[in-house]
Amino acid sequence: MSVDRFSRARRRDRQVYLVGRPVIFPLLAAVRRFPAIRVGSRMVINDPDLVRTVLTEVPLDRTSAGTMGGSVRKHHGTGGIFDESGADHRASKRALAARLDSTGVAALRPFWQPAIADMTDRLAAGRTVDMCRFADELAGRTTAALLGVDVPSPRWCVDLAVAARRTAALSAAEEIPSPRRLLRRNGFVDHLDDLLGEHADPLSKVLALATINTTVAAIPRAVAWCADADLWADAADEAIRSRLVTELLRVTAPTPLLPRVAAEDAMVGGRPVRRGDQLLLMVLHAARSRERGPDPRNPAPVREANLVFGAGARACPGARLAREQLGDVLAAVAPYRPAVMRARAERGGALPSWAQLTVRARGDA
Numbered sequence: 001m002s003v004d005r006f007s008r009a010r011r012r013d014r015q016v017y018l019v020g021r022p023v024i025f026p027l028l029a030a031v032r033r034f035p036a037i038r039v040g041s042r043m044v045i046n047d048p049d050l051v052r053t054v055l056t057e058v059p060l061d062r063t064s065a066g067t068m069g070g071s072v073r074k075h076h077g078t079g080g081i082f083d084e085s086g087a088d089h090r091a092s093k094r095a096l097a098a099r100l101d102s103t104g105v106a107a108l109r110p111f112w113q114p115a116i117a118d119m120t121d122r123l124a125a126g127r128t129v130d131m132c133r134f135a136d137e138l139a140g141r142t143t144a145a146l147l148g149v150d151v152p153s154p155r156w157c158v159d160l161a162v163a164a165r166r167t168a169a170l171s172a173a174e175e176i177p178s179p180r181r182l183l184r185r186n187g188f189v190d191h192l193d194d195l196l197g198e199h200a201d202p203l204s205k206v207l208a209l210a211t212i213n214t215t216v217a218a219i220p221r222a223v224a225w226c227a228d229a230d231l232w233a234d235a236a237d238e239a240i241r242s243r244l245v246t247e248l249l250r251v252t253a254p255t256p257l258l259p260r261v262a263a264e265d266a267m268v269g270g271r272p273v274r275r276g277d278q279l280l281l282m283v284l285h286a287a288r289s290r291e292r293g294p295d296p297r298n299p300a301p302v303r304e305a306n307l308v309f310g311a312g313a314r315a316c317p318g319a320r321l322a323r324e325q326l327g328d329v330l331a332a333v334a335p336y337r338p339a340v341m342r343a344r345a346e347r348g349g350a351l352p353s354w355a356q357l358t359v360r361a362r363g364d365a
């Protein structure tokens with residue numbers, strides 16, 4: 001596949017980084033050719049093998065400020081999996097893996113399908129669809145089912161998604177180096193508490209935050225890629241779709257930057273890392289997202305593609321759910337071959353995302 005085929009999709013997708021975090025992402029892009037490089041007190045790591053090494057071999061501090069675990073513990077209390085280690089973490093991970101295995105995901109599917117059916121009804125009627133509002137509903141429904149919450153109304157699912165996006169944006173401002181960090185230092189608000197009521201325990205809140213924020217980042221971006229690079233024929237093809245999903249997740253790298261903190265002195269790529277140093281793991285660069293387009297017939301090596309879900313004992317337990325859900329969305333949307341009518345990137349969200357992505361079926365679909 002030629003690079004030109006992807007230039008339009010790439011140009012549009014770049015907006016989510018440039019508008020979302022206009023300082024940090026251009027700075028990090030400038031050093032992306034270095035496998036590992038120290039920038040002030042931080043180490044930026046771009047090489048796939050080094051990112052994997054840090055995730056699997058370097059002792060990491062799961063509770064310090066500047067990490068997801070640190071934010072979880074500070075704002076939601078202990079027991080939110082990201083902040084756990086040792087036997088506690090293994091037990092939580094095992095319990096969660098059982099809820100998100102193939103049986104678990106199959107049990108969740110009926111809860112997210114109605115959102116897809118409503119969305120495709122609109123496309124079939126020639127109406128526009130904002131994929132971001134659709135993703136809010138899809139993620140809200142899935143989360144409610146995962147947490148065992150009785151949904152009071154469809155509107156509640158959207159409200160839950162909005163609350164999770166707002167809450168995560170405030171946490172991320174504390175984890176990722178950014179001028180907003182200074183502005184928001186004392187301004188954290190947990191928007192989930194009221195909505196989740198008796199389900200507002202640390203693990204449930206973390207699951208809501210992880211599920212919703214990744215879904216609303218990943219799905220609209222993947223749809224925009226398919227529309228701009230005309231990948232709808234591959235999306236419609238059942239034999240190819242799952243490889244397309246893997247490639248789209250690699251290219252969009254929905255969690256592009258993992259901030260971690262070293263718990264001990266270590267060497268990374270021949271460079272010393274001191275205990276307490278923040279390590280910025282650039283999944284976006286490690287997965288070669290900017291170098292090779294989504295090509296389901298010649299996909300990137302699995303080792304690189306899988307890095308978007310982390311690695312080792314802490315790898316994402318929601319990967320199967322994320323993959324299957326994106327596959328369902330692409331299969332349902334592909335027959336309409338929609339084009340993007342309007343796109344507006346989210347400013348200062350937890351993850352690079354679209355705030356609005358309006359699509360409409362192509363006239364000839």
Ligand code: HEM
Nearest residue numbers: 082210211214218254255308309310311314315316318322
């Ligand atoms: C496209 C969607 C997703 C992406 C790209 C993604 C990515 C990641 C990454 C990179 C990590 C960190 C791994 C590490 O530190 O080594 C992670 C951890 C985690 N993810 Fe996901 N994730 C996604 C969807 C989900 C979903 C749908 C759920 C819940 C159902 C979920 C729940 C979690 C949890 C609980 C952890 C913490 C695991 C641990 O500390 O052991 N994720 N995810």
